[in-house]
Amino acid sequence: MLGKLRRLSQGVSEIALEESERLPSAERRRFLRSGLFTAGGAMVGGALAGIAPKALAATQYPPEIPSWTRSLGPGVVADPYGVPSPFEKDVIRRNVPWLTADKVSSISFSPLQHLKGIITPNGLFFERHHAGRPEIDPQQHRLMIHGLVDRPIILSMEDLQRFPSVSQINFIECPANGGMEWRGAQLNSLQFLHGMVSCAEWTGVRLSTLLQEAGIQPKGKWLLAEGADGAAMTRSIPLEKALDDVIVAYAQNGEALRREQGYPIRLVVPGWEGNTHVKWLRRLEVGDKPWMQREETSKYTDLMPDGTAHGFTWVMEAKSVITSPCPEMPVRGKGICQIEGLAWSGRGKVRAVDVSVDGGKNWQQAQLREPVMSKSLTRFSLEWKWDGNPALLQSRVIDETGYVQPTLGQLKAARGTNSIYHKNAIQTWKVNADGSVVNVQLS
Amino acid sequence: MFSFLKSSRALPGICLGVALVSAPMTGVAEPAGHYGYGASATEEQIAAWDIDVRPDGMGLPEGSGSVDEGMQVYETYCSSCHGAFGEGMGRYPKLAGGDGSLAEDRPEKTVGSYWPYASTLWDYIHRAMPFFAPQSLTDDQVYALTAYVLNLNYIVESDFVANKETLPEVVMPNQDGFTWEDPRPVVSNERCMKDCKESVTVSDSAAGKNLTPSTTGPLDEGITE
Structure with missing residues (x-):
């Protein structure tokens, strides 16, 4: 009987139940009921008055019985929208103050060193704003589709949700991810070196559905996407891509987009540089030529050593990085160490990842963790027995096109050191004898 | 599933299922207007939001502005971040100078040294500047600022007046400096597994x-200096 009551009264403390066992059965039932119906699970003062609280032990692990096992916790909806444990307070997005003039036009980095699996929690998805994060009332927000279309339309957010929806898991990476490291090793942190990549399940309407609804005219070859933020951020996208796998997303990991990610709607342009995934999307124009906007001429073009530049370099090429160990996650002693990391490619699926512990002299194939999806983050792992000697850890991804992630030397030989964007070179972590990990570059 | 709207407007034609347009795109599953959702965009609505400008001048409005007029506007709204002569302040962008520096060790990518099209200047100032009050300038002020910044870069003479006819005629110094076809993948690595190199040297470290x-x-x- 007590067992049943225990199940019924989940949340009533062990102390209360023990105390109740000393009571006659009728009183015991009343006692338990009073405990169950006390708002917030507060202690029942009268019945417990005789129990002296045990002095709190210095530790809570065996042989101690933890205090949280002998008390009640907050009830349901204590956090109507759940938040992480206060013990996770260090797991936050962070910025590099010296990098930009202002936080309004800046970036923040995802704490990759703390993340598990392949999905980035919505509150930790990296941010890139050009004019801050607008506060948009979805009832007042509209998406206009016009230009070389038969039927220019204006859609409310309610209209958008009536179209057939799709969900797909895709990474988004800023093409400047790692861009501070072309000339040398500067930052000693996984978060700041590679944290401008995140991955989510996006839900929305296929862009092809919306463009077909508007009716693309035969001369239409390009699309201009424009945001509703104070930068009215724009990018030209060829229709071939727009009609392929692009979506107008209104949800991220099952809930409405976060404001930082473009609430109420954004473009998701799988595998392409983050800047094309226009947030706070308000307008799509079909045209016959690209618009040569600031974000595709002055910015997001790659300067080569001869002074010429490459534009429209949209695809994020294959990249991988070991996320543990890393500068924030040192090796915890000799013996078996689980090397883990993330790999991705804007051209499709990850085919394989190799890991080296000797700076690229020898490589072993790592295990890919399911699921392995196109244009998504993929997690890999390799068991390594560390002998306590300094080591140079690297990972190298091969994508489904056969492309092999280059070394920094190979990339610099082809691109020089002034291109800022698209630095997808192999990362080297030096493991010191004390287990600490440092960002290094090899000659 | 969440809903953006508490109130739901009853829209006629929800399940119309009727093709409204007779010229569907080839290879398209559904004809235009298949769903019939949303409202037709009126010319007035489109005109108010269609602010983009292309290199061929498409999108440029009526109006004009001179270099001298631009200097006045620039000193009021721009010089506090971009410097009196477009030299930039702190980490705010430099607008002028850097000629011939693109192949140097420390290139300076400015409007004059890097930007391939003058139209982009008009478009960007109009949509996003001044930084603290975007889309607050008149079209004439934007023309004037465009003329002034071009003149700061010695691309137009001091008597230049920018308007929808003159601006598309301006040839930027670095117009031919870009390749608009992605050449990648250009860097290839080999998937060597054993004895891939003889020695390994650490050339740089972030430590310290x-x-x-x-x-x-x-x-x-x-430190934000």
Whole structure:
């Protein structure tokens, strides 16, 4: 009987139940009921008055019985929208103050060193704003589709949700991810070196559905996407891509987009540089030529050593990085160490990842963790027995096109050191004898 | 599933299922207007939001502005961040100079040295500047600023007047400096597994450089100079 009551009264403390066992059965039932119906699970003062609280032990692990096992916790909806444990307070997005003039036009980095699996929690998805994060009332927000279309339309957010929806898991990476490291090793942190990549399940309407609804005219070859933020951020996208796998997303990991990610709607342009995934999307124009906007001429073009530049370099090429160990996650002693990391490619699926512990002299194939999806983050792992000697850890991804992630030397030989964007070179972590990990570059 | 709207407007034609347009795109599953959702965009609505300008001048409005007029506007709204002569302030962008520097060790990518099209200047100032009050300038002010910044870069003479006819005629110094076809993949690596190189040398390390903000505790405000 007590067992049943225990199940019924989940949340009533062990102390209360023990105390109740000393009571006659009728009183015991009343006692338990009073405990169950006390708002917030507060202690029942009268019945417990005789129990002296045990002095709190210095530790809570065996042989101690933890205090949280002998008390009640907050009830349901204590956090109507759940938040992480206060013990996770260090797991936050962070910025590099010296990098930009202002936080309004800046970036923040995802704490990759703390993340598990392949999905980035919505509150930790990296941010890139050009004019801050607008506060948009979805009832007042509209998406206009016009230009070389038969039927220019204006859609409310309610209209958008009536179209057939799709969900797909895709990474988004800023093409400047790692861009501070072309000339040398500067930052000693996984978060700041590679944290401008995140991955989510996006839900929305296929862009092809919306463009077909508007009716693309035969001369239409390009699309201009424009945001509703104070930068009215724009990018030209060829229709071939727009009609392929692009979506107008209104949800991220099952809930409405976060404001930082473009609430109420954004473009998701799988595998392409983050800047094309226009947030706070308000307008799509079909045209016959690209618009040569600031974000595709002055910015997001790659300067080569001869002074010429490459534009429209949209695809994020294959990249991988070991996320543990890393500068924030040192090796915890000799013996078996689980090397883990993330790999991705804007051209499709990850085919394989190799890991080296000797700076690229020898490589072993790592295990890919399911699921392995196109244009998504993929997690890999390799068991390594560390002998306590300094080591140079690297990972190298091969994508489904056969492309092999280059070394920094190979990339610099082809691109020089002034291109800022698209630095997808192999990362080297030096493991010191004390287990600490440092960002290094090899000659 | 969440809903954006508490109130739901009853829209006629929800399940119309009727093709409204007779010229569907080839290879398209559904004809235009298949769903019939939303409202037709009126010319007035489109005109108000269609602010983009292309290199061929498409999108440029009526109006004009001179270099001298631009100087007045620039000193009021722009020089506090971009400097009196477009030299930039702190980390705010430099607008002028840097000619011939693109192949140098420290290239300076400015409107004059890097930007391939003058139309982009008009478009960007109009949509996003001044930084603290975007889309607050008149079309004439934007023309004037465009003329002034071009003149700061010695691309137009001081008597230049920018308007929808003159601006598309301006040839930027670096117009031919870009390749608009992605050449990648250009860097190829081999998937060598054993004895891939003889020696390994660490050439640089981030240790001790003191450039990394804190990765624990509260946000590091750091040195912002």
